[in-house]
Amino acid sequence: MSLTLVAVAGAAAAQQATPDDKQKLVQKVLALWHLEDTAIVMVQRPAANALQQARIALQGRVSAAKQEATLRGIASDLQQYVDEATPIVRDNAQRLKAPTVGPLLVQNFSDDELRQLIALLESPVKKKFEQLVPQFERSFGEKIAAESRAAIDPKLQAMTQAVGLTLRTATMTP
Known part of the structure; x- marks a missing residue:
């Protein structure tokens, strides 16, 4: 009977350790996955779109010199927005990443899949590829x-x- 209790207690302990282990795996994935970069792109995209729209709006309406000067002024305003908004979004993304995405990782990935994901995210080949992506795209x-x-x-x-x-x-037209 005491052997059965030990076996049951051991099984219970193993089950309790699994959520902690899984949570550590999830935290590792979240640390390696720079999901906040997506939020930063979301903040910066309107500035890029605004500059593109301004360029289109000015084209053919003003001289090249005035267009260039106007676009420089607009770019300065847009850069101020990016400089002010990016840290806010980065901080919020860092703060919200674990409580938002963590439960989804726990729910949708097994421990083994999380380990595989970590291996992928830590892969030197992946890092090398990501460093070369801008060159490939250019x-x-x-x-x-x-x-x-x-x-x-x-x-x-x-x-x-x-x-x-x-x-x-x-x-x-009036």
Whole structure:
């Protein structure tokens, strides 16, 4: 009978240790996974979009020198926004990452899967690949631009002129 109690107590202890072990695995995944970068991109995207829209709005309406000066001023305002908003979002993302994503990791991954995920996130090959991604994207983008420029530039110019004409008409009509 005491042997049975020891076996039951041992099994209970093993079951209790598993959630702690799993939680440690989840914490390791969260430490390795820079999910807060997604939040930072979310904050910075409106600034990039605003600059692109300003560039389009100014194109053909003002001289190149005035366009450049105006865009520099806008870029300064946008950079101020990014500089102020990024730390807020980064801090909130760090604070909310574990309580938001942690339970989902616990629910959807086994201990073994979490260990595999950690191995993947710690992989030197993954790190090397991520370091090279900007170079790959730049090279690919340059090649696509070079191959597509002749066909795309006239369409881009026509679109820009059409939008500009529509904007001018809308702003001139009472």
